[in-house]
Every structure is written in C-alpha cells, then in structure tokens.
Amino acid sequence: MEQEKNKNLIKVDVEGKGIFEYEKGISLEEISKDFGDTYENQIVGAIVDNQLEELGVILSEDCHVRFLEQCSSIGARIYQRSLSFVFIRACMELFSGCQVSVEHSLSKGLYCEIQYKRDLNEEDTKRIEERMREIIAEDVPLIKSRVPVDEAIDIFKEYGQNGKVNLMKYRDKPYINIYQCGWLKNYFYGYMVPSTGYLKKFSLKYYSPGIIIQLPTKEANCQIPEFEEQPRLFKIFRETEKWAKILEIDHVAALNDLIVTKRQGEFIRIAEALHEKKIAQIADTILENIHEKKLILIAGPSSSGKTTFAKRLEIHLKVNGLNPVSISLDDYFVNREDTPLDENGEFDFESLYAIDLDLFNKDLEKILAGEEVEIPTFNFHLGKREYRGHKIKITEDQPLILEGIHCLNDELTKSIPKNNKFRIYISALTQLNLDEHNRIPTTDTRLIRRLVRDSKFRSNDANRTLFLWQSVRRGEERNIFPFQEEADVMFNSALFYELCALKKYAEPLLRQVDTTSPYHAEAKRLLKFLNYFVNLENEExxxxxxxxxxxxxGSSFH
Structure with missing residues (x-):
C-alpha cells in the first residue's frame, strides 16, 4: 500500500527552497501558493527543467522549478501581455466597435491607441481603468485553448482584427492557441497569468492621442514608477508611424506579402532613402550651428548602428563643406588597475569613471580652442595609456565627433558649456508590429542584430551573446536611457525589413542553444518570434x- 502511494508522488525541486513531494497532477499554480509569502513579488510563471511554462501547467514527474516574479525580465512580459488583454476587453466593452492597437513602450509603460468614432479623452481613460479593475476584482480565468487556424481567422474577422487575419497566412502550423477572458477571445504571442486577479498593479495615463498602461518595474521595486515625460522619444515614434504609412506597411504580414511577391526592392530603397534623408537633415542642422556647436556627441544603446551612422554623418558633413575629426573615448580609459569595480568585484569598463574625465576635459577644451593636442592611445594588451605622437588640431569650421555610451551625460564633457554641444541619440525604435496587439520590442530587434554581429565578427555563439546581454541591458538602464531626452535630435536606425534579412542568420544560432542552457527559454522565444517573418534571401x-x-x-565602411 505504501509503495502504491509513493507511485502517486513526485519530487519537485523548487529553486532556492528545497525538494518537496506532491501528488501527481498538481499544477504549478497550486505549488506556487505554498511559497508565495517567501517571494518579494507575485509569482506569474515558472521555468520547469529549463522550459518556460504557465502556472496552469500540470506536473506528472519529478522536476526542477524556478518560479518567475512579475518584475523579472520574463515575468514582466507575462504580466504586461495579460494586462493588455484586460485593457483591450475593457475598451471594447465601453466603446463598441473600437479598434485597439498596442503600439510601443514609452515612459516605462505601454503606449496604446484606440480608434473610435470620436477622440477619447482623460475622462474616458478613467472609465477604462475602472472597468479594468472590475474585471480584475472578478478574478476571471484566462483560458487557453488550441483551435484550427481557420476557426481563429473567423474569430479575428468578427472583431475586425485584419492584422491577425493576414498574419495567419504565414503560420506554418494548422492550429493556434487562443486565450479567452470572459466573452473575449484573442491571440497573444507568449504566455499569460492564470486569471485576472494576478494583475492588480497598474495605472492608466491619458497621453494624447492615446493611453499609456503604466506597469510595475524592477527599478521601482515592483511598484508603478513616477511618470516621466519623453516628448522627444514620443515624437520619433510618431514620425516612424508616418514612415510606415508612406511605405504602406502596418504589420508584419504586409511586409511578408512584399517579399513573397518579390516587390521588396523598391520598398528597401525607399526605407534606406528615408534614413539618408534624415541623416542629411541632421548634417544640415549641424552646418547651421557650426560656430556655436562644434562638439558633436553621438550616443545610443548596444546594436543601434552608431558606427555606421557616424560614418554616414561624416560623409554628409563633408558634402556640406565641413571636414569633421573624430576621437575615441576608449583612448581615455584610466589605467587598468584604476578601473572602478562593479557590484561583483569585476572591472566595470562601462562606468563613466572608467574614463579619465579630468584629462579628457582638459584636452577637449584645448582642441575646441584651436590648440594642437597630442591624443593618447590606449594599449588594451597592457591596460595602459600611451602617447605615440597622435596629434589633433581643428580649424574654426571643423566639427569634432565623439561617439560613446556616455555622450549624452553632461558629466562626461563637463568643461564644455551645453550650448556648445550638438547631441544625437540613436536607437532601433521598431514601429512595425506583428499585429494589432502583439508589438515587436525594440530590445528584441537590437538583441537579434547583436546575435548576428557577435557570431560574424566576434566569434561569439548565441549562449555567449545572451549571457552578455543581461550586463549590457543593465549598463543601458544606468548609463544611456536616463539621458536620452537630453539629445538635440534623435535618429531611428530601425529598418522595416531588417528582421526578414536577419532571420536566416539568427535562426541557426538560436537553434544551437540546447535544453541544458540557462538561455534555452529565451532562445525558444526568439525562434518563435522570428517564425512570423518570411526570409529575405536576396540581399542585393x-x-x-x-x-x-x-x-x-558587406558594409563599405570599416
């Protein structure tokens, strides 16, 4: 009898908590309730034997479980996705016939727009939030079911979601997972929480012409952070939205249609011409202000294309009769032994204070005053600065270009008055989304760029890139994003067609991340995401x- 009883038990190794016995058929949600009080924040999902799972999953054998809190990187996506579903339902109930589009991140939240017979206002926003809180208080189950694609298409047609209807043409499986929240059925790329009762932390902010869903963040100790205006970033997103209309590309399916029908050539040329035009406009602005703003500072997060942008800007400046000179911040690193340490006791090369700020600013003042200055060269092998006779002197009409992660931080160039600097922020701010409700995060585009580049030029496999990415993201949050609104101009380096071009390079790299890797769940997510895009085979x-x-x-720049 005892033996029979043991057959019905499984051992669950809960990371950081110990090994526990449960009856077969128990759900992750039931187990999570045993440990909820021991976690700082709400549990919203789990990694089971290196596979991402929803809390509704039933366990039938021994396993290792790592629970995910709502403000972890994966947990935040689950929480945001689930809350978006409740937001969409509330909008559709209050404004019959409206179309909700989830656009992009903004001010630590999610910017959405509602197309309705009239413009929505602040009072409407309050009503939506009230209805969302009612749905959350009801603790409505978010039920997942597998349905044939044809049936899903009928559901999307009923709701007028043409982006989803068109995207189904490119689904390679005959079925799709649909979620239901009360009366509303919808498709979301990724997992959900078990029920609406998990979604208590949020706030809505009216932000004309749309609404921002404010979410809890890790940086704010899993609370709603104080709202910070980002007018320049919002403007660049709006500009990109206009570009999408010019190119007649609203969602991924429209892009796929172009490639399948071999009409991508003109589309690519227009997208590239829009980049060229924007860079030319920036160069013209620099020319107009050259006597006042001789120092050009370029900053942006990893894989935003800063190097190519800087090279193209130099060309346009030369077309304008200017002859720019550039210097590298790397040459002003402090000697290796003087490098500050991070929280793990490792050298923090991304710290502002890894740079000899006093020496750099003294040289900068002299260069901008027209004096000849000998610039150091950093010997990375020895970890020391050396002087090798490299001298710089600029004329009155020669701009000085500086590119680096700290370039928008005034502390870097503290000896130069603000009105003598021309600051440029560059990032890949994706506006193209999978469909009405499934956006393409900017960070995903940059990560896929980096995966491909690291493999081609740095001999890094996907595991190495995914490992480094966590540190890169922390550095961006600390050193770049807080200063992006300080820029005089912003340049969006995203190209609408790029994920179709990157797909054939990224997929083989991600498939090499096996089930034993701690990054398997992330690789699997990115593979699923790339599956929605058609390959751009011809790169000519x-x-x-x-x-x-x-x-x-294949770049002409080196």
Whole structure:
C-alpha cells in the first residue's frame, strides 16, 4: 500500500527552497501558493527543467522549478501581455466597435491607441481603468485553448482584427492557441497569468492621442514608477508611424506579402532613402550651428548602428563643406588597475569613471580652442595609456565627433558649456508590429542584430551573446536611457525589413542553444518570434552603406 502511494508522488525541486513531494497532477499554480509569502513579488510563471511554462501547467514527474516574479525580465512580459488583454476587453466593452492597437513602450509603460468614432479623452481613460479593475476584482480565468487556424481567422474577422487575419497566412502550423477572458477571445504571442486577479498593479495615463498602461518595474521595486515625460522619444515614434504609412506597411504580414511577391526592392530603397534623408537633415542642422556647436556627441544603446551612422554623418558633413575629426573615448580609459569595480568585484569598463574625465576635459577644451593636442592611445594588451605622437588640431569650421555610451551625460564633457554641444541619440525604435496587439520590442530587434554581429565578427555563439546581454541591458538602464531626452535630435536606425534579412542568420544560432542552457527559454522565444517573418534571401537590394550591413556584413565602411 505504501509503495502504491509513493507511485502517486513526485519530487519537485523548487529553486532556492528545497525538494518537496506532491501528488501527481498538481499544477504549478497550486505549488506556487505554498511559497508565495517567501517571494518579494507575485509569482506569474515558472521555468520547469529549463522550459518556460504557465502556472496552469500540470506536473506528472519529478522536476526542477524556478518560479518567475512579475518584475523579472520574463515575468514582466507575462504580466504586461495579460494586462493588455484586460485593457483591450475593457475598451471594447465601453466603446463598441473600437479598434485597439498596442503600439510601443514609452515612459516605462505601454503606449496604446484606440480608434473610435470620436477622440477619447482623460475622462474616458478613467472609465477604462475602472472597468479594468472590475474585471480584475472578478478574478476571471484566462483560458487557453488550441483551435484550427481557420476557426481563429473567423474569430479575428468578427472583431475586425485584419492584422491577425493576414498574419495567419504565414503560420506554418494548422492550429493556434487562443486565450479567452470572459466573452473575449484573442491571440497573444507568449504566455499569460492564470486569471485576472494576478494583475492588480497598474495605472492608466491619458497621453494624447492615446493611453499609456503604466506597469510595475524592477527599478521601482515592483511598484508603478513616477511618470516621466519623453516628448522627444514620443515624437520619433510618431514620425516612424508616418514612415510606415508612406511605405504602406502596418504589420508584419504586409511586409511578408512584399517579399513573397518579390516587390521588396523598391520598398528597401525607399526605407534606406528615408534614413539618408534624415541623416542629411541632421548634417544640415549641424552646418547651421557650426560656430556655436562644434562638439558633436553621438550616443545610443548596444546594436543601434552608431558606427555606421557616424560614418554616414561624416560623409554628409563633408558634402556640406565641413571636414569633421573624430576621437575615441576608449583612448581615455584610466589605467587598468584604476578601473572602478562593479557590484561583483569585476572591472566595470562601462562606468563613466572608467574614463579619465579630468584629462579628457582638459584636452577637449584645448582642441575646441584651436590648440594642437597630442591624443593618447590606449594599449588594451597592457591596460595602459600611451602617447605615440597622435596629434589633433581643428580649424574654426571643423566639427569634432565623439561617439560613446556616455555622450549624452553632461558629466562626461563637463568643461564644455551645453550650448556648445550638438547631441544625437540613436536607437532601433521598431514601429512595425506583428499585429494589432502583439508589438515587436525594440530590445528584441537590437538583441537579434547583436546575435548576428557577435557570431560574424566576434566569434561569439548565441549562449555567449545572451549571457552578455543581461550586463549590457543593465549598463543601458544606468548609463544611456536616463539621458536620452537630453539629445538635440534623435535618429531611428530601425529598418522595416531588417528582421526578414536577419532571420536566416539568427535562426541557426538560436537553434544551437540546447535544453541544458540557462538561455534555452529565451532562445525558444526568439525562434518563435522570428517564425512570423518570411526570409529575405536576396540581399542585393540592401546598399553597402546600410546600417544593416554593420550586422550582416558587406558594409563599405570599416
């Protein structure tokens, strides 16, 4: 009898808590309730034997479980996705016939727009939030079911979701997972929480012409952070939205249609011409202000295409009769032994204080005053600065270009008055989304760029890139994003067609991340995401000066 009883038990190794016995058929949600009080924040999902799972999953054998809190990187996506579903339902109930589109991240939240017979206002926003809280208080189950694609298409047609209808043409499986929240059925790329009762932390903010869903963040100790205006970033997103209309590309299916029908050539040329036009406009602005703003500072997060952008800007400045000179911040690193340490006791090369700020600012003042200055060269092998006779002197009409992660932080160039600096922020701010409700995060585009570049030029496999990415993201949050609104201009380096071009390079790399890797769940997510794109096999239409060439190779810049 005892033996029979043991057969019905499984051992669950809960990470950081110990090994526990449960009856077969228990759900992750039931187990999570045993440990909820021991976690700082709400549990919203789990990694089971290196596979991402929803809390509704039933366990039938021994396993290792790592629970995910709502403000972890994966947990935040689950929480955001689930809350978006409740937001969409509330909008559809209050404004019959409206179309909700989930656009992009903004001010630590999610910017959405509601197309309705009239413009929505602040009072409408309050009503939506009230209805969302009612749905959350009801603790409505979010039920997942597998349905044939044809049936899903009928559901999307009923709700007028043409982006989803068109995307189904490119689904390679005959079925799809649909979620239901009360009366509403919908498709979301990724997992959900078990029920709406998990979604208590949020706030809505009216942000004309749309609404921002404010979410808890890790940086704010899993609370709603104080709202910070980002007018420049919002403007660049709106500008990109206009570009999408010019190119007649609203969602991924429209892009796939172009490639399948072999009409991508003109589309690529227009997308690249829009980049060229924007860079030319920036160069013209620099020319107009050259006597006042001689120091050009370029900053942006990893894989935003800063190197190619800087090279193309130099060309346009020369077309304008200017002859720019550039210097590298790397040459002003402090000697290795003087490098500050991070929280793990490792050298923090991304710290502002890894740079000899006093020496750099003294040299900068002299250069901008027209004096000849000998610039150091950092010997990375020895970890020391050396002087090798490299001298710089600029004329009155010569701009000085500086590119680096700290360039928008005034502390870097503290000896130079603000009105003598021209600051440029560059990032790949994706506006193209999978469909009405499934956005493409900017960080995913940059990560896929980096995966491809690291493999081609740095001999890094996907595991190495995914490992480094966590540190890169922390550095961006600390050193780049807080200063992005300080820029005089912003440049969006995203190209609408790029994920179709990157797909054939990224997929083989991600498939090499096996089930034993701690990054298996992330690799699997990215593979699923890339599966929605058609491969751009023929690259002959991508110019050698394209920012994309910095990642896929073939650039004319070195």
């Amino acid at each position: 239409d991508i110019p050698r000066t394209s920012i994309l060439r910095e990642f896929i190779a």
